[in-house]
Amino acid sequence: MKSSSSSTTQTQTATQEKQQNPQTKVSPQTQTKGIDKRIKDFEAIIGIETHVQLSTLTKAFCGCPYNYGAQPNTSICPVCMGLPGALPVLNSKVIEFAVKLGLALNCKLSFNSKFDRKQYFYPDLPKGYQISQFDIPIASNGYVDLDLPVEFGGGHRRFGITRVHMEEDAGKLLHSGNGSFSQEIIYSLCLY
Numbered sequence: 001m002k003s004s005s006s007s008t009t010q011t012q013t014a015t016q017e018k019q020q021n022p023q024t025k026v027s028p029q030t031q032t033k034g035i036d037k038r039i040k041d042f043e044a045i046i047g048i049e050t051h052v053q054l055s056t057l058t059k060a061f062c063g064c065p066y067n068y069g070a071q072p073n074t075s076i077c078p079v080c081m082g083l084p085g086a087l088p089v090l091n092s093k094v095i096e097f098a099v100k101l102g103l104a105l106n107c108k109l110s111f112n113s114k115f116d117r118k119q120y121f122y123p124d125l126p127k128g129y130q131i132s133q134f135d136i137p138i139a140s141n142g143y144v145d146l147d148l149p150v151e152f153g154g155g156h157r158r159f160g161i162t163r164v165h166m167e168e169d170a171g172k173l174l175h176s177g178n179g180s181f182s183q184e185i186i187y188s189l190c191l192y
């Protein structure tokens, strides 16, 4: 009996030691080396999407004045509310600014371009869709050359520009205390 009890105790102790010091335990240095090896197989690519608001007198697709921050429902019409039968007409100034930006960013301009209707659910999308560009943006494949500050390593770097496209601002909803709502729709250029 005594011998058996002793054997059980020894087995338990051995199991506990094994759990506390598992043979697969890896030192932090070895772990870091393993991660470094795996990271070498990857390249980090960081994309930035930048929205640029244009300084035009009227909105992108209608004749409503562009008054960002104006009182709700004071600068709207059937077109920017997306009412049935209302057809948008592009503001030529938007094209002018988009072309200027495309050239400044050394992009290739598209002489044939088009707009796409992007339908999605979003709280700040009063008319239920946004006029944007998808497969044929106005400009693409550009670059920006920069001299890096010394504190960031110095030297010359070239950053690629994937595309410049035009789109209207999705607008926003403002909810008042009495349950009414208001909308404003502006527009922007989207660059990324």
Ligand SMILES: [Zn+2]
Binding pocket: 059, 062, 063, 064, 075, 076, 077, 078, 079, 080, 081
């Ligand atoms: Zn309008």
